[in-house]
Amino acid sequence: MKASIMITCLGEMFFPEVGVAMVKLLRRLGVTVDFPPGQTCCGMPLFNSGYHHDAALVAARTVKLFAQAEHVVVPSGSCAWMVKTEYPGLLKDDPALRTQAEALARKTHELSQFLVEVLGVTTVASPFQGRVTYHDSCHLLRGLGESRHPRTLLQAVPGCELVELPGSDECCGFGGSFSVRLPEVSTAVLDKKLANVESTDAKCLVACDAGCLMQMGGGLTRRGSRVRALHLAQVLEPGEIA
Amino acid sequence: MTTRAEFLSGLRREMAKTRGLFEARTAERPPDADLVFETVKRQMAERWPQALERFQAEFERVAGVFHRVARLEDVPDVVRAIAREKQASRVLSWHPDALGLDLRQSLGGEGLSVTLAPDDDPDGEARRVHREAAAEAEIGVTGTDWALAETGTLILVSGRGRPRSTSLLPTTHVAVFDRHQLLESLEQVGSMLEALHADPARRMSGAVINFITGPSRTADIELTLTRGVHGPKDVHAIFVEGR
C-alpha cells in the first residue's frame, strides 16, 4: 500500500511534527510513504474568501502534483474536504483537469478515515497515557460526515481515557480568516470551547485539523492551561510530541 | 401599482433564465380525493381504538385534559364539573345542530348561563350580540371535525353555527368528539383536506380550519412557558363512546 502525504500549508510551516508522526505511524502499519515535493496549500483560504478564480489555479496545481499518487493522506479534515468536495467544481471548465480532480477526490483521505476505511485498522498500539477529550472539527464532522473513526482510534489506545467533550460539535471559532477578521467574536467562541475543555479535566485536547489546533492550542497556552492540544497522529505516535 | 400581468411577466422573465437547481417533484397527491377520503374512513373504522389511545397520550402531553363518557347525554355533566372547578358561569356553545346537543336545555338555569351560536344568516346586530357573549364567556364548547392522534390535535372547521371564537375567546375550551373523528397521521389529514376542498359546497360552510394543539402558549419572556396568552388557558376533550 502506497500513500502520499499532503502536508497542508499549516502542517508544513507550523506543525511539521504532526507530519512526521503521521509518516512514522503509516510506516509502522506497513504503508510505503512518499511526499510529492513542491506542495504549498490546498487553496481553501482563497476559496472561502471568495477568490474562486485564484483558488481554481491552486487546485489545478495540486491536482497535477498528486497525479501519480495511489492514495493521498491528509492530517486535516478541512483540506481533505476542500480536495474531495470543492476541487471538481472549481475545475469544471477544464474537462481534463476536472477528471483528474475527481480522481484525486476519490483517492484523498483524512488520516482517521484512511486508517479505518482504507487500511482497515481500528486499533493502533501506542504508549500514550492520559485522559483526552476530542473536538469534532467542522469540516471533518459536517463536510466529510466523520465523527466515529477518531473516537474509535482513541478509545483503542489502552492508556488513553477518552472523555466526551460537551459541545464537541460546536465550532472552535477558527474559520480561517474569520479568526482575524472578527477576532473578538472568534475569541468569544473559543472561550466557550475552552471552558468546556477544561470541564473534562483532560490532559490533552485532540483534533484532526491544524486550524482548530492552532486556535484552541493558542487559547490554551495563552490562558496558562495545563491542557495540551494535540493532533490525533501525535496520540497514536507519541514520539513526536514536541 | 404593479398589475398582476406585469408581476407575472417579470417573474417569467427571471424563470426563463434558469432550469433550477435540481430535478424536483412536489408531493404526490391522491389521484381520487373522494376515494382516499372513503379509504381513510374505512381504515379508521378499524383502527380507532389505537388512535384514541395515542390521541389521549399526545393530548395530555400538550397539557390537554382528557375525559371519556359513555353517551352524548353525559357530556353536560362534564361541562358542569368543569364550570364548578373553574368557578365559571358563562358558557358559549356551538349551535345544537353543529354540536349534536343542546346545552342550553341541559345546563341552563343551574346558575349557568349558556349562549348558543346562531345558525341562521346573522345581521350586524346578531354579530354584535354574539361577539359580546363570546368576549364574556368563560367556557366554550365545540364539536370536533377531526382528532389527530399523532400530535393530540383537534381540528375544527368554522361555519354556520360553529363560530371561530368559541374555541378561542373563553379561557377554557371543551371539545366533544367520538370515534368517527379520529385520524392517525398528518398525512391522513392531508388526504381529508384534499377531499374537503375538492367539493367545498358539500362540506365546508366556513372560511377557517383551525388545528388546535393544546392551550395557547408562549415562551417569549425569558423562555418561560406560560399558557393562556390570548387563546384558552385550558383545553378539554370529551370522547363519547356510544356514538
Added chain:
Amino acid sequence: MSETQLRTPFPQRAHAALGDAHLQEALTIATTKFIGLRKESFAGYPAGEALRDRARAIKEATLQRLDQHLERLADNIERLGGHVHWAATGDEARDIILRLCRDRGVRMAVKSKSMATEEIDLNEALEAAGVKPVETDLGEYIIQLAHEKPSHIIAPAIHKTKGQVADLFSKELGGRFEADPEVLTAVARKELRQKFLEADMGITGANFAVAETGTIVLVTNEGNGRMVTSLPRIHVAVMGMEKVIPTMTDLMIFLSILARSATGQKLSSYTTLVRGPRQPGEVEGPEELHLILMDNGRMRQVAGTLREALYCLRCGACLNVCPVYRQIGGHAYGYTYPGPIGILLTAMLEGTGAVKDLAHASSLCGACKDVCPVRIDIPRMLVELREQVDREKIAPWGERMLFGLARRAMASSALFRLGARLGRLAQRPFVRNGRLQGLPFFFGQWTRTRDLPPVAARTFSERWKDLERP
C-alpha cells in the same frame, strides 16, 4: 434599524454585543434551550430526515413553476371573494395597505407576528398615516413598547429579562407589575384582548399559501393569529411571493417539520387555514380579505445565486446553532433578518453592498445547514457572496493585497519556501516561551488573545530529507 446604528460598522456593533453581559447570558440560555428542544424532537422522529428532503424538493419544484402556482393561488382567492395585490417593492406593499386604511376608515390595526411587515417597516408608515398599529404577539408587543426591533426570528424579545419587561409594562401601561412571566402574560392578555375586539383591521404574514385551494396558513402559538383573522372587519396578509406551495398534501410535509425545527413542538398550538373572507352564515370573520404578494428583491434571485434562500421557512433554527449569532444576538446584524439566513436575505433585499462585512460574519462551520429543515446550503451561498463582494471590488484594498500575496505564494513552491524563511526571520523578536505573541499589524488581531505557534525551525519538507528512504 436606526440610521445611527447602521452607520457604526459591523465589528463595532459586534463588539458592543459581546460586552453586554446580560445579552450574552440571555443568548446562551435561549439558544441552548432551542437547540436541545429541536434535537430531542428530531431524535424521536425517524421519519423527519426523509421529510426534510421532501420539503426541500417541494420548495425547488414550486420555484420551477412559481408563476403557475401564484396564478392559481390568486384565482382561488378571488373566487372566494378575497383580493390579491401584487407588490413589486416594499414601498408598494406599504402603499397598498395605507390606501386600504384610508379608504376603509381604519384607525387601529392589530398585527400578528410577521417578518414580512418588519421587512417593509410597516408600523412606522402606519403611525405616520395616523393608523395605530398594535403588535399582539407577546414578544413583538414587548419590543414595540420598547421601540426596538426583533432580535430573533421567532422569539423577538429574547434579549429582554423579565425584570426589563416588568419595568417596561409598568412604565408604558401604568401600574406596578411583578417580574413574573405569568403575571406579565396576563397583563398583556388583558391589554390586547380589548384591542382585538376594537380593531378595524388585522394584519398578518403568511407561513404558507396553498395554491390549489386559495388557503393562507398561519402557524402560531399564542392565539393572536386567530384573533387577528377573525375579529376585525378587514384582514390583510403580507406574503413573500416564495411562500406559495401547491397543495394540501405538500402543506402537511412542511407542518410535520416546521414547528419541530423552530421550537421542538410537533405542531404549534395553532395552525390556522384561512380561505377567503367570512362565508355566508358565519357570524364572525372579516368582510374583506386582502393578500399582498410581495417581490421586494425575491424575484431577482429566482435565477440568482441566492435562489436556495427562497426555500426558507423562517423557523430560526439556523440562528440558534450559529456560533456568531449565539455570541452577538440579532441586533448586531443591523437588518431585519439576523443570523446565517439573515445575511443571505439582507443581500437579497438590500444588495451585495449591504453585506460586505456580514458575508464574513461566519466561520463557515456548517451548523446552520445541518439544522435547516429544507437543507439550505447557507455556507456555500456565503462564500458566493464573498466572491461577489470581491468581484465588485468592495473588499478593502489591504485585504485584496494580502490575498494577492497569498495567492502568489500558493502558486509557487519557491515563493512559499521563501515565505517560510522570511517568517522565521521576522518572528524572532516575538517568540516567547516557544510561542508567538504580540505580533504587529493585522497579525496582532490574533495574538491579542491567542498565542501562535512559530514557523518551525525546520519545515516538514526540510525534515522529510531525514525521513526519506532510499
